[in-house]
Amino acid sequence: MRKRLYLLLFVGLFLVLSYNIMQMPGKSTVDAPAYNDTTEHYLNESIEETGAINVVGAILADYRAFDTLGETIVLFTSIVAVASILKVADQKKKEDDHE
Amino acid sequence: MVLLNVIIIVFLILCAIAVEKTKDLLSAVVILSAYTLMMSVLWLILHTPDVALTEAAIGAGVTCILFIAVIMRTERYER
Amino acid sequence: MITQLPIINLLLFLGMALIIPLFKKRSFSLTTNLGLGVLFLVWISSIVLLYHVITEGAFYYQLGNYDRMLGIELLINTFSVLFSLFIVSLVIIIYIYSTGDATEGVAEKEYGRYYILLFILLFAMLGILYTNDLFNTYVFMEILSITTVSIISIKRKKENYTAAFRYVMLNEVGSLSYLFGVALLYMITGYTNIELVSEGVQSGWSLYPANILTAIGFMVTGIGIKAAIFPFHIWLPDAHSTAPSSSSAILSAVVVKVYILIMIKILFRVFGIDIIQAVHIPTVLLVIASIGMIMGSIFAIAQTDVKRMLGYSSVAQIGYIVMGIGMVSMLGLQAAFFHIFSHGLMKAALFLSVGAVIYHKKIRNVNEFDGIGFQMPVAMFVFSIAALGMIGVPLTTGFISKLNLGLAALDAGQVVLIVVLIVSGFLNALYYLPIMISAFLKDNKDQQRVMRVEKIPKTMLVPLVVLGGLIIAIGLFPGELLSLLEAAALSLT
Amino acid sequence: MSFLDALIDHINYIGAMALFVIGLHTVVTHSNLIKRIMGINIMGTAVFLFFVAIGNVTGGVPPIIDQTNPDAVYINPLPSVLILTGIVVVVSITVYSLSLVIRIYETHGTIDQEEIAKMTSEDRDQ
Amino acid sequence: MNDIIIKSITRLIIPFIQLYGVYIILHGHVSPGGGFAGGAMIGTSLVLYTLVFGIDKSKQKFSHRVSEYAESGGILLYVSLGLIGIVITGSFLTNIEAGFPIGNPGSVLSGGMIPLLMVGIGIKVASTFITLFHTLIEEEVV
Numbered sequence: 001m002r003k004r005l006y007l008l009l010f011v012g013l014f015l016v017l018s019y020n021i022m023q024m025p026g027k028s029t030v031d032a033p034a035y036n037d038t039t040e041h042y043l044n045e046s047i048e049e050t051g052a053i054n055v056v057g058a059i060l061a062d063y064r065a066f067d068t069l070g071e072t073i074v075l076f077t078s079i080v081a082v083a084s085i086l087k088v089a090d091q092k093k094k095e096d097d098h099e
Numbered sequence: 100m101v102l103l104n105v106i107i108i109v110f111l112i113l114c115a116i117a118v119e120k121t122k123d124l125l126s127a128v129v130i131l132s133a134y135t136l137m138m139s140v141l142w143l144i145l146h147t148p149d150v151a152l153t154e155a156a157i158g159a160g161v162t163c164i165l166f167i168a169v170i171m172r173t174e175r176y177e178r
Numbered sequence: 179m180i181t182q183l184p185i186i187n188l189l190l191f192l193g194m195a196l197i198i199p200l201f202k203k204r205s206f207s208l209t210t211n212l213g214l215g216v217l218f219l220v221w222i223s224s225i226v227l228l229y230h231v232i233t234e235g236a237f238y239y240q241l242g243n244y245d246r247m248l249g250i251e252l253l254i255n256t257f258s259v260l261f262s263l264f265i266v267s268l269v270i271i272i273y274i275y276s277t278g279d280a281t282e283g284v285a286e287k288e289y290g291r292y293y294i295l296l297f298i299l300l301f302a303m304l305g306i307l308y309t310n311d312l313f314n315t316y317v318f319m320e321i322l323s324i325t326t327v328s329i330i331s332i333k334r335k336k337e338n339y340t341a342a343f344r345y346v347m348l349n350e351v352g353s354l355s356y357l358f359g360v361a362l363l364y365m366i367t368g369y370t371n372i373e374l375v376s377e378g379v380q381s382g383w384s385l386y387p388a389n390i391l392t393a394i395g396f397m398v399t400g401i402g403i404k405a406a407i408f409p410f411h412i413w414l415p416d417a418h419s420t421a422p423s424s425s426s427a428i429l430s431a432v433v434v435k436v437y438i439l440i441m442i443k444i445l446f447r448v449f450g451i452d453i454i455q456a457v458h459i460p461t462v463l464l465v466i467a468s469i470g471m472i473m474g475s476i477f478a479i480a481q482t483d484v485k486r487m488l489g490y491s492s493v494a495q496i497g498y499i500v501m502g503i504g505m506v507s508m509l510g511l512q513a514a515f516f517h518i519f520s521h522g523l524m525k526a527a528l529f530l531s532v533g534a535v536i537y538h539k540k541i542r543n544v545n546e547f548d549g550i551g552f553q554m555p556v557a558m559f560v561f562s563i564a565a566l567g568m569i570g571v572p573l574t575t576g577f578i579s580k581l582n583l584g585l586a587a588l589d590a591g592q593v594v595l596i597v598v599l600i601v602s603g604f605l606n607a608l609y610y611l612p613i614m615i616s617a618f619l620k621d622n623k624d625q626q627r628v629m630r631v632e633k634i635p636k637t638m639l640v641p642l643v644v645l646g647g648l649i650i651a652i653g654l655f656p657g658e659l660l661s662l663l664e665a666a667a668l669s670l671t
Numbered sequence: 672m673s674f675l676d677a678l679i680d681h682i683n684y685i686g687a688m689a690l691f692v693i694g695l696h697t698v699v700t701h702s703n704l705i706k707r708i709m710g711i712n713i714m715g716t717a718v719f720l721f722f723v724a725i726g727n728v729t730g731g732v733p734p735i736i737d738q739t740n741p742d743a744v745y746i747n748p749l750p751s752v753l754i755l756t757g758i759v760v761v762v763s764i765t766v767y768s769l770s771l772v773i774r775i776y777e778t779h780g781t782i783d784q785e786e787i788a789k790m791t792s793e794d795r796d797q
Numbered sequence: 798m799n800d801i802i803i804k805s806i807t808r809l810i811i812p813f814i815q816l817y818g819v820y821i822i823l824h825g826h827v828s829p830g831g832g833f834a835g836g837a838m839i840g841t842s843l844v845l846y847t848l849v850f851g852i853d854k855s856k857q858k859f860s861h862r863v864s865e866y867a868e869s870g871g872i873l874l875y876v877s878l879g880l881i882g883i884v885i886t887g888s889f890l891t892n893i894e895a896g897f898p899i900g901n902p903g904s905v906l907s908g909g910m911i912p913l914l915m916v917g918i919g920i921k922v923a924s925t926f927i928t929l930f931h932t933l934i935e936e937e938v939v
Contacts, residue, residue: 014688017392017692018688023386024362024388025366025386026677027729028724028726028729029729032365033378034365036367036369038248038749039368039748043745049893050892050893050899051900051902051907052902052907052911053736053903054149054736054827054828055735055736056734056829057908058826058911059748060752060831060832061832061910061914061915062911065242065879066249066890067250067752069890070317070321071759072872072917073298073321073872074317075925076196076298076869076921076925077295077324077328078766078929079925079928079929081324081327082767082770082929082933084331084332085332104682105679108685111686112693115690119696119701119706124705135712141723142723145746146727146746147726147746149733149755149834150719150755153831153834154719156837157834158762161762161926162712164844165769168933169772170705172776172933173705173773182883192872192876199865240888242888243888320763339774340787346771350768351698354715354718358691361722364722365725733829735827759922770932770933
């Protein structure tokens with residue numbers, strides 16, 4: 001019963017969202033609102049400003065390099081976090097072995 | 100191209116539902132891997148090779164290995 | 179040079195987190211002292227920044243010297259600097275306390291990792307406040323969520339794992355919802371910079387209302403989950419009550435507030451007052467806040483574990499802040515800001531004093547607090563001050579924030595909210611007063627009624643006294659802080 | 672424009688939305704912890720698909736500048752960058768939750784949310 | 798796994814996977830790919846090594862200390878490259894303005910600090926994934 005209710009809820013959510021989506025900018029062309037002067041600038045100037053012909057690489061490591069720094073820190077944090085849960089201290093391991 | 104796009108989307112939705120319905124977690128991981136690979140194919144069709152490459156390596160490769168490693172250490176079947 | 183300070187602050191925290199592993203072999207006090215030094219440096223530079231911003235006005239910091247439409251930009255205004263100063267000062271106090279009592283449940287081998295996570299947590303919080311970019315906020319939010327969860331699970335108890343798991347799942351749902359909102363806004367504006375997005379939203383409101391409506395829904399829900407606003411609060415009591423005491427203080431006093439600050443930023447700087455009023459967000463927020471204030475207190479009354487009780491009390495107090503936001507007036511915003519300050523101080527004092535009791539006496543059950551005021555007078559005295567603040571007794575910060583909220587409600591013409599405020603104050607009294615009464619008035623069979631200062635490390639006592647003093651001092655002289663907060667509220671629009 | 676045309680135009684967006692809702696359903700209703708993490712992964716890829724669909728341009732080419740062909744129409748590069756960051760973040764969260772699952776299995780003997788809830792309520796009653 | 802075929806094929810194939818990973822990392826600014834994809838490839842090649850030859854042998858090759866240095870080293874490389882920008886132009890993470898050579902667009906030696914940052918990311922990602930895999934399949938003793 002509860003599962004049916006959840007299913008109904010999520011189907012309803014999907015229908016509402018789809019109805020909203022139908023009113024959004026449609027087929028992707030160069031006229032779409034997201035394709036604006038920023039994009040043009042990236043595509044036209046990146047070779048002069050960064051010297052990289054792959055614009056994705058240029059944005060990743062130059063224009064928005066701070067995001068990438070944050071993302072390497074996410075990786076670093078995940079290592080520390082996983083180690084803080086899973087690594088076993090020396091003494092405890094020995095005690096476990098004795099038992 | 101549009102037809103292929105639609106087919107892949109339908110396939111993705113079916114895969115996602117299959118992941119949800121499968122009781123065997125190992126099969127679910129394999130389906131998830133197929134789902135991710137299909138997603139990277141879709142991204143290739145949508146002209147984003149950078150993302151497709153990364154998703155194929157990280158999403159389909161590393162994530163699934165980690166999932167399998169954990170399922171091997173815990174339970175295989177969902178109750 | 180002063181304009182470099184924001185990035186230097188961030189890098190100091192990051193660098194501190196990165197060099198802790200190098201000190202593994204040395205004695206641990208070296209690491210903690212170095213960390214304290216870094217915290218004080220950042221504190222001083224935050225004060226310098228605040229002075230600079232007040233005298234010379236806000237400024238932007240463009241990373242990589244790129245224009246705001248191309249790169250990432252930090253915005254240093256009164257809002258971001260004031261709250262970063264608040265975060266750093268509160269964390270310094272909690273940090274000093276934690277050098278005496280990080281031990282509560284954290285294994286000795288894990289100290290290094292605990293402090294790494296703490297400094298990355300600070301890095302993420304400062305980054306969130308400084309940044310002027312929606313996607314950058316998302317990245318920092320993910321760093322923040324992964325660090326907060328791991329300083330809960332680092333205690334390695336059974337219940338910590340399940341609490342952390344529930345927290346991480348809901349957190350991730352929240353983050354992805356927020357990211358979806360960013361995608362929807364990017365779709366119609368083509369920018370991720372907050373100011374450019376805001377311009378795009380204002381001009382796109384007539385063209386693509388569906389996008390903006392859906393984006394508001396996703397973003398407010400996503401951050402609402404992370405900030406534990408009422409219907410999404412289910413993770414909070416477990417998570418905050420199982421964490422080590424100093425972590426609970428940080429989580430409850432600071433981290434939740436950061437999410438609320440993101441919410442304020444998004445509602446007021448991205449969408450603007452006109453749009454959020456057009457889609458009735460203020461009404462929704464007011465209703466949710468009122469229900470949360472009442473229900474959080476009712477849940478808190480039913481608890482016997484004192485830290486769980488404090489967790490539920492946080493849910494109720496977040497309701498106060500959301501109520502201030504929901505009034506969408508300068509007064510309401512100012513009152514919400516003031517309550518962020520006062521709740522931060524009071525909750526930190528409560529969690530730390532309870533932590534001292536747990537450290538010294540190993541009791542967590544409310545019913546065992548009989549006569550404890552005579553064995554631990556300092557801790558229970560600070561607890562009482564903070565609890566009175568929560569109830570809203572005059573001379574404390576809690577009274578001033580309630581007064582401000584009431585005045586803002588009168589100004590907005592919502593008399594019902596004043597009734598809610600008063601009822602919620604009574605409910606707060608219902609669960610805080612019994613603890614104080616049993617601590618100071620009831621007899622304990624085993625112990626005599628002789629008052630003597632408890633034997634806990636000085637590094638734990640001094641922060642408690644400082645917090646208690648601050649609660650009363652700001653309660654007596656709120657004028658300076660209020661004018662600063664008004665400037666912060668003005669800098670948002 | 673007929674309904675079908677509009678549907679075809681928005682097919683990627685709708686697919687992303689459907690996947691998001693399916694992932695959310697998995698996270699909310701399932702009690703198996705590993706299944707919930709899979710739900711998070713599905714939600715993540717759904718959001719990324721949405722970003723990719725925004726950046727796509729029909730008939731465009733990947734944004735690797737070809738200086739010999741100045742007339743080429745390139746797709747929008749910014750969404751790709753945002754996703755690259757997002758993918759790694761989701762993987763980190765996945766790994767952390769998986770390590771939590773290992774510990775939960777060791778301490779509770781099960782990875783089923785409902786059984787864990789039953790156990791903790793029994794603990795509290797005692 | 799003691800199958801001789803798997804072992805010899807793995808020995809044969811791993812250098813090529815790693816070479817391809819390095820290629821992807823170094824060509825991040827001229828072709829699709831970059832630090833994430835290449836780093837993940839190198840990481841997966843090490844995971845393959847672990848799966849075939851066992852965790853003990855894998856740890857000998859890629860010990861805990863090496864991975865620790867690699868993890869911090871990746872971020873430190875990134876931050877120190879950014880600090881050059883602060884010193885020279887007064888802005889964090891500046892590329893061409895900070896005096897990095899722009900090179901000849903389209904060749905490997907171009908893009909100023911972009912390849913260097915990609916190398917940092919690649920080291921970080923590869924070491925992260927192999928460390929996480931090791932930690933997940935076996936509890937490590939500190």
